[in-house]
Amino acid sequence: MGKVIVVTSGKGGVGKTTSTANLGTALALIGKTVVVIDADVGLRNLDVVMGLESRIVYTSMDVIENRCELSRALVKDKRVEGLMLLAASQKNNKDDIQPEQMKAICTELRATHDFVLVDSPAGIESGFRNAAAGAEEALVITTPDVSAIRDADRITGLLQHEGVEPINLVLNRLSPEMVRKGNMVSQSDVVGLLNLKLIGVVPEDREVIASTNRGIPLVHNKNSPGAQAYMRIAKRLTGQRIPIPELREKGFFSNILDWFSGNK
Amino acid sequence: MNLMKLFARKPKSSGVAKQRLKLVITQDRFDANNRDIKQLHRELAEVLAKYFNFTMSAAQMSLKKEGNSYVLVADFPYENAG
Ligand SMILES: Nc1ncnc2c1ncn2[C@@H]1O[C@H](COP(=O)(O)OP(=O)(O)OP(=O)(O)O)[C@@H](O)[C@H]1O
Ligand SMILES: [Mg+2]
Numbered sequence: 001m002g003k004v005i006v007v008t009s010g011k012g013g014v015g016k017t018t019s020t021a022n023l024g025t026a027l028a029l030i031g032k033t034v035v036v037i038d039a040d041v042g043l044r045n046l047d048v049v050m051g052l053e054s055r056i057v058y059t060s061m062d063v064i065e066n067r068c069e070l071s072r073a074l075v076k077d078k079r080v081e082g083l084m085l086l087a088a089s090q091k092n093n094k095d096d097i098q099p100e101q102m103k104a105i106c107t108e109l110r111a112t113h114d115f116v117l118v119d120s121p122a123g124i125e126s127g128f129r130n131a132a133a134g135a136e137e138a139l140v141i142t143t144p145d146v147s148a149i150r151d152a153d154r155i156t157g158l159l160q161h162e163g164v165e166p167i168n169l170v171l172n173r174l175s176p177e178m179v180r181k182g183n184m185v186s187q188s189d190v191v192g193l194l195n196l197k198l199i200g201v202v203p204e205d206r207e208v209i210a211s212t213n214r215g216i217p218l219v220h221n222k223n224s225p226g227a228q229a230y231m232r233i234a235k236r237l238t239g240q241r242i243p244i245p246e247l248r249e250k251g252f253f254s255n256i257l258d259w260f261s262g263n264k
Numbered sequence: 265m266n267l268m269k270l271f272a273r274k275p276k277s278s279g280v281a282k283q284r285l286k287l288v289i290t291q292d293r294f295d296a297n298n299r300d301i302k303q304l305h306r307e308l309a310e311v312l313a314k315y316f317n318f319t320m321s322a323a324q325m326s327l328k329k330e331g332n333s334y335v336l337v338a339d340f341p342y343e344n345a346g
Contacts (some may be wrong), residue, residue: 182276
């Protein structure tokens with residue numbers, strides 16, 4: 001029996017879709033069977049971030065309205081074995097799905113897969129409620145800015161109220177240089193403010209945008225700091241104990257290395 | 265004077281952010297627990313009613329900011345002798 005984990009945040013644009021795509025891919029790379037579900041009905045994006053947009057025939061709406069069986073609606077990833085996507089309908093809106101319907105889909109999928117990751121839309125309304133309906137666990141994504149952290153606390157309260165447990169925190173887009181200069185709250189500040197267990201810190205990484213442009217999740221490029229961070233989080237999700245390092249700025253030496261490898 | 269201002273060190277913005285977040289999250293959590301607060305309000309009123317006469321309709325509970333922290337204020341106006 002697999003785990004259903006909702007990836008959520010409250011505030012928009014903090015990296016839910018990026019995290020879902022990369023953690024789903026990372027889990028499959030370490031041999032797990034994974035389904036990633038796009039629960040952002042009407043504003044789907046997980047398909048393009050994963051580079052699967054041209055292969056979508058059916059969506060979760062077709063499953064709910066009995067036009068297609070669940071197993072047939074899953075799109076196989078091209079690059080990794082064991083990774084599938086269930087796309088969201090673009091023609092519908094968030095109120096066209098009921099929480100029980102999402103729950104039924106998640107229950108069916110967890111019987112045959114190790115992980116089901118649900119990419120939640122922003123906000124605390126019906127879209128979020130649907131995304132969380134079938135989940136037993138949650139990943140709350142935040143960036144180190146005031147509004148994202150505040151919304152993360154709000155969404156945490158709602159998840160706790162629904163009995164979702166554990167709720168783990170992913171701190172995304174941290175810039176060690178800005179923390180050092182005193183212009184960004186630090187990893188320990190965020191953990192102190194939110195009553196959540198930190199499961200990983202993803203640095204600000206330009207490769208994220210490049211990888212989205214290509215439709216190839218970052219974790220396929222093993223050298224990037226963002227990819228390494230996501231790989232570590234995936235391993236922690238499988239129960240491996242890997243300490244969370246305080247992120248460091250790139251030193252003079254690694255900058256030189258980057259320059260030589262054309263990676264600057 | 266303006267020159268002084270120019271050279272005075274601005275407080276680090278991360279410290280300001282942390283302080284503001286502490287306050288706003290406390291207030292948000294208080295509001296989110298509104299149902300519990302109402303229950304507490306009812307229970308407090310029951311206990312107090314055994315000892316004092318107060319104007320029930322004017323009683324209220326709130327969170328009040330004092331400097332860098334919040335205090336829970338329970339306001340139960342005492343009934344004036346008729
Ligand atoms: N670690 C990172 N470094 C740099 N850019 C990032 C990082 N994480 C996310 N981004 C960028 O931030 C933007 C928003 O990311 P993403 O779409 O994953 O957020 P989201 O939470 O799913 O947004 P929405 O609420 O709209 O669904 C994207 O352009 C993405 O490339
Ligand atoms: Mg998204």
